[in-house]
Amino acid sequence: MSDEILHLVLARTGESKDGIQGLSLFACRSNLDDGRRNAISVARIEEKMGLHASPTCQLVFDGAVATLIGGLGEWLLASAEDALERAHNFMEWTCDLAYRAAWARLKSVAGLSNNPERLRRLAGAVFG
Numbered sequence: 001m002s003d004e005i006l007h008l009v010l011a012r013t014g015e016s017k018d019g020i021q022g023l024s025l026f027a028c029r030s031n032l033d034d035g036r037r038n039a040i041s042v043a044r045i046e047e048k049m050g051l052h053a054s055p056t057c058q059l060v061f062d063g064a065v066a067t068l069i070g071g072l073g074e075w076l077l078a079s080a081e082d083a084l085e086r087a088h089n090f091m092e093w094t095c096d097l098a099y100r101a102a103w104a105r106l107k108s109v110a111g112l113s114n115n116p117e118r119l120r121r122l123a124g125a126v127f128g
Contacts, residue, residue, distance in 0.1 A: 005030040007040070009061055013072050025075035026066035039063040 007028040014022025032038055043058040070077055 003031070007059070007061075008069075009066060010075055011061070011066075018073070021073050023075050024072050025069045025079065027069055028061060028064050028066035032065060038065055 007030070009026045009028050010023050011026055012022050013024040016022065028038060028040065030038055030040060039062065041060045043060045046056040046058065048056065069075075
């Protein structure tokens with residue numbers, strides 16, 4: 001577990017008639033800058049079907065200090081930007097993993113792993 005937890009919280013900042021436009025995204029830390037605990041409490045543990053290895057609960061943030069992410073009512077834009085950044089990071093990780101797997105396969109097929117001189121010559125030919 002971590003000493004610090006960052007909660008991303010959707011909270012209604014507009015009228016309920018505004019629908020999803022009345023929601024804003026906040027970042028709420030479990031500890032304040034002065035070391036005190038933020039006003040976050042557990043209301044109840046969820047009774048759920050399915051995966052029990054990942055427990056969930058209902059949290060109450062009344063009086064908690066939080067930071068607005070984006071502007072009021074712009075939670076969807078902030079969420080979309082976050083999703084795009086996560087997708088980009090995942091693609092970079094996947095490409096890096098595929099490159100490493102292909103390089104390891106090439107080294108084993110070409111017998112480069114046991115021949116450092118041959119590996120240096122190949123690298124020189126490829127990278128100049």
